[in-house]
Amino acid sequence: MQISFGLMYLMGIVVGIIVVITLVFKSGVIVPQQNAYVIERLGKYKKTLSSGLHLVMPFFDRVAYRHSLKEQAKDVPPQMCITQDNVSIDVDGVLYYKVVDPVKASYGVSDYEFASIQLSQTTMRSIIGTMKLDKTFEERERINEKIIRAVDEASDPWGVQVTRYEVRNISPPESIRQAMESEMKAEREKRATIATSEGKKQAQINSAQADREEMIQRSEGEKQKRLNEAEGEAGEIERLADATARGLAKVAEAISRPQGSEAVNLRIAEQYVKQFGHLARENNTMIVPQNLSDIAGTVASLSRVLEQTGHMAVPAGETADSPRKGE
Numbered sequence: 001m002q003i004s005f006g007l008m009y010l011m012g013i014v015v016g017i018i019v020v021i022t023l024v025f026k027s028g029v030i031v032p033q034q035n036a037y038v039i040e041r042l043g044k045y046k047k048t049l050s051s052g053l054h055l056v057m058p059f060f061d062r063v064a065y066r067h068s069l070k071e072q073a074k075d076v077p078p079q080m081c082i083t084q085d086n087v088s089i090d091v092d093g094v095l096y097y098k099v100v101d102p103v104k105a106s107y108g109v110s111d112y113e114f115a116s117i118q119l120s121q122t123t124m125r126s127i128i129g130t131m132k133l134d135k136t137f138e139e140r141e142r143i144n145e146k147i148i149r150a151v152d153e154a155s156d157p158w159g160v161q162v163t164r165y166e167v168r169n170i171s172p173p174e175s176i177r178q179a180m181e182s183e184m185k186a187e188r189e190k191r192a193t194i195a196t197s198e199g200k201k202q203a204q205i206n207s208a209q210a211d212r213e214e215m216i217q218r219s220e221g222e223k224q225k226r227l228n229e230a231e232g233e234a235g236e237i238e239r240l241a242d243a244t245a246r247g248l249a250k251v252a253e254a255i256s257r258p259q260g261s262e263a264v265n266l267r268i269a270e271q272y273v274k275q276f277g278h279l280a281r282e283n284n285t286m287i288v289p290q291n292l293s294d295i296a297g298t299v300a301s302l303s304r305v306l307e308q309t310g311h312m313a314v315p316a317g318e319t320a321d322s323p324r325k326g327e
Contacts, residue, residue: 029054029063036102038065048102065106071098071163074113078171079121081128083136090171091128091136093147095120096164097155104159112158116151120165123150133172140167 030053031037037049041061049063078092097116099105109115127146128136136143144165152162172180 027055027058029056034069036067036069037063038102038106040064067099067102067105069099076117076120081125083128083133085132087133087176091124092169093165093167097160097162100161101159108158112160116155119151119154120147123147136170143167
């Protein structure tokens with residue numbers, strides 16, 4: 001009897017220790033960072049626990065809901081939408097949201113993730129239905145803004161805040177895709193043709209401008225060349241005239257000296273004979289003056305002609321009619 005009593009006492013101690021340990025573990029709740037636990041007491045909401053260690057009443061309090069307060073991303077499955085011009089397209093996206101009120105997220109809706117995704121799809125169908133196919137590709141930002149605004153307003157009673165929505169893919173039917181590719185190819189070929197023609201036009205303009213500038217430069221060079229040649233010829237004529245004038249002056253000075261007239265007559269006679277010699281070499285037929293033997297008379301006649309025309313200067317102290325020495 002004593003043995004059975006001691007055994008029962010030992011068992012009671014063990015059970016007590018187990019109960020104490022259980023109560024200790026049940027009375028302490030550790031909440032991780034960026035999480036929130038909703039506590040219910042006897043099936044009724046009691047409080048919300050933030051991150052850290054918290055004490056609760058064992059067997060009376062329990063953690064009913066666990067919520068992450070981080071921003072989360074959920075894929076929105078492809079949804080068939082009909083555009084304003086009756087084209088069926090498949091559109092999918094990504095929804096970004098976070099829980100801001102754990103109590104509303106626990107009791108406001110049964111599954112806020114599923115509800116947010118469904119609301120995003122229905123809103124997307126409504127917005128796509130008001131737009132034409134081309135606009136759906138051009139105005140993705142506007143589609144995103146409208147979906148965010150509509151879903152965020154509807155999810156406010158659920159304690160969820162929608163931060164972003166991104167349309168990921170817009171997939172038209174294969175026939176529409178081929179037509180769009182053909183249109184894009186035609187547009188690219190059009191732009192390429194226009195670019196080529198503009199390039200040719202610019203090249204022709206540049207070539208014409210180059211030819212014009214070349215002609216202008218060539219004409220300027222020709223003009224400058226002619227001016228230089230004219231100036232050179234004028235200078236040459238001027239220098240020749242100056243040389244001739246200086247030569248005539250020297251001839252006149254030589255004639256005015258004693259025996260100058262005789263020297264001139266001798267020079268004229270030499271030139272006379274020389275020129276007749278040239279004629280005899282170059283021509284088979286020549287006209288011989290009647291008085292060829294009277295060279296002195298011919299020279300005297302030429303001298304008188306030069307005096308009368310003023311081409312031969314008269315010696316100082318003599319007149320044109322005064323007798324000359326040797327006549």
